[in-house]
Amino acid sequence: MTTTTRTLRRAGFATGTALALGTTVLAATPALAATLGDHEISGVQFVNDDCSRNEYAIQADVTGTTDDVGGFDRVRFEVWDDGTLKDSRILEVEVGTTRELNAFLSFVGLYGTGAPGVGIVISDVDADGDVVGTLETVDPFYPDDVDGPCTFDVERIGGPTRIETAAMLSEQKFVMADTVVIATSTTYPDALAAAPWAAQLGAPLLLTTPGGLSAATRDELLRLAPDDVYVVGGPAAVGGQVLTDVQAALPGADVERVSGPDRYGTAGEVAQRVVQDSSAELFVASGQDFPDALVLSALAARHQAPLVLTKHAEVPPETASAVAALTFDDVYAAGGTTVLSDDVLDDVSLGMPWTRYSGPDRYDTAEAVLEQFPAEGKVMVATGQDFPDSLTAVPVAARTGAGVALTRPDAVPPGVLDEVERLVTGFSFPLITVVGGELAVHDTVETQLLGLVGGLADPASRSSGGLTDRNIGQG
Template sequence: MRLHAALGLSLLIVVGAVPVAASAADTAAISGTVILPDGSPVGSLEVIALDLATGEDYHFQDESTTGGAFQLSGLPAGSYRVRFFHSADLEGYAGEEPWLPQGVPVVLAEGESTTINYQLRERTSLTGTLSCAICGSSDYQYAHPFFSIQAQRPDGSWGATRVNTFFPFPVDPNFSFASLLPGTYRVGSAFERELSGPWGWGYSPAVTLVAGDPGVLNFSITLPPAGTTRLSGPDRFATAVAIAGQFPASDTVFIANGLNFPDALGAAPVAALAGSPLLLVTPDSIPASVMGELTRRDPAHIVIFGGTPSVSTSVETALSTFGDVRRIQGADRFATSIETARFGFPDGADIMYVANGLNFPDALSAGPAAASWNAPVVIVNGPASSAPSALRTLIEDLGVEEVRLVGSEASVSAGMAASIESWGVTVQRYAGADRYETSWYVNSSGNFSDSTPARAFIASGTTFPDALSGGALAGMEGVPLLISLPSCTTSSTRSALIYGLNPEKVTLLGSTASLAAPATLFTRC
């Protein structure tokens, strides 16, 4: 329960554990009172006891408590974390604030009753004004900002985002956040134009708030977003080289066919976890830009994805002048995908992403999310009525406990899902109305290190090469990769950027032939 983890309490008095006669079920109980910072009783209260063994929540809720009193009864014996909040906490929720205690630890024996009395921490507020020199101009007269606030973690990263309501700009450029706990915060603002066109976001300087001392913060933002950059070259091969330039020095380079996608759809998490780039070649030649990057990196090891129809023996021979060459291949694209997973995850994996191998968007979107879990992406013949036995063998060999299907039943059939589930693994599906919404959903499944990533990548959803190489980089950095139409941005991609990810910057992959100027400015489709 995400909300309840953010609540902080300053004074804990455990009166004691008092043995009571056990019920028929030998259940235990927790009771006590909760008071406000000024010592007055809480009028509206909810108490949640989380069973650490089972993950089950036990609730007490009362809109008009008597003196802030509560009682949770019928609890099984075990270890709990108990959290308290009231109406002001709900109104002032500001994201998960990890410097706060995540509830009070309580251990209950059978038939035991424990009393806890709590005093909530004193809170404060933050108000301010946003300035934007061009937002009131004719070009931006339809721009509407919204405000968000984030709390800083002890390690310097930023926690979850609380979004405030929309305000018409420049009529009301003011913001207000109430009921904030002491700590360091920053305010973000994003502008979304009603009639399509540029939008952007920015963050204020950090401000430290103390209890009882309301803060004031004024900041400005520039449109279009200054944090948008592009990695590109004159063609797909040179773009892959530009992306490779973002990788640190390593002794390995991965190679895939840049003219056809099937053999390398599972390559992104493998390259990401190895910290090595994925370069593209034609079946029969190494482009000059790629040869230059190979010369610069001088790898000792080269790994080719796919058989000789994808990357010929003549290309393999040319690559061998740099170092030893290993080829990962199978009888077809699906067998190659399985061999890729075996190669990249020799120690096994708890999670596996499975996508349709007859098309590329879903598998490419899944790459960074899979890498964040140290998980492979495996492709299947999605419309088939059942899953192949080779996939079952792979799941068993890797020790996979959960399979995440990417795409709707049109991409990975219900029969495929049912047969995988019959093998005794958990099956989850991440699917949207189209490839762009699916891209957002599967990225939301990622175990990315920050709720507000340092950056997000965007690649074309109608061609594969930029997302293929870029997925390895996104996976290595632990950030998401979304796909977009070449000439505009779909509502799902825009929502992912504004409401979901809210990244500090965006990196576009590919030239304007892949993502044209309107997509660069996140113009609505």
């Protein structure tokens, strides 16, 4: 596996539960802290015996006031349980603007122990992540208890078809979603480009057949009841009947098609809708084959960066037009020179430095990309033989902080397995999610993954925090 960085200098180029259910404590907000406007916290706790999987979605209108880094103000969202910080996300909003931020926090733990509920904290932080001021504290916040799937260590989410797997991922990992993104299940390019955008919108990526809305997708739309639905791809990829079916299922929703004249134009249209943060980056993938691009899409989603498609030896005009309208300082691509030539990366980067992640095969390339993810105790594993399960996992992975690892159907390649182990080692309650049914990912893969966490103690004996009277620890 290889990570290649190249800098080319050219002249002429410029670079569901309301807040009222918890005790809200508003701290005195410093004059230079971001402004927190309308916001909503929804939470679900899936309970199965003593196991509980907690999922929290926070939607907040935030106005940037202080330049923490590159003209952006930074805000951190946290969930605490029994004195232990369980999950956190730092999001950014451009100074002088107001944006709706979507933060998703999750953890797996024991049910019915310690302090009631959880603690939610929203803070203004500086460039180093240090707290400048607390914008909101809710402790306890009570999620809705729902009987549902909860598994320690290794879980599988997979249906009999790719469309049903996407719907199951949405059902189990999205407490709520005001927006949903839909793409075709038959080809990969539209879903590949749409996944980072869906992640930023806090939206699941659902799949459909080209000729009409699939039943599993329709059922999930009815459950979520979103206000906005974006159908990504032209009429050849997703026919007009799909939009008609979506509108019939959700009469009050705004339904919009996002497309270009071809896959490159569609990717360019989507890329321009991604709101970049202070680290202005561009991700580039092949529009002619999918394996190397799968994990790169997850990395783009994590970095809140657009992803465009190009050909092996030529930058399509639609891609060139989209790139010219974007601002970026660094470019990242996946695949060797037989997938994307150096000249193409030189052209698409417009003189900015570019980095290539590559290896002898798709799994080595995936390993090189996976190395860029920090260890946060979560990882999603999907087949590298086909695209749908991996791509629909991307918005979920971005929400939960997980990396996406590719596996062969019958075994995880050694290098990828090492990276999965790195991502989950040292956490009391890690969660490895296998995406796809047993035809896509055999049970032998589950056995391998269980071996990574086999040394953990019985769940009841694992550390889950020490406080019993409150959730938020004293920093």
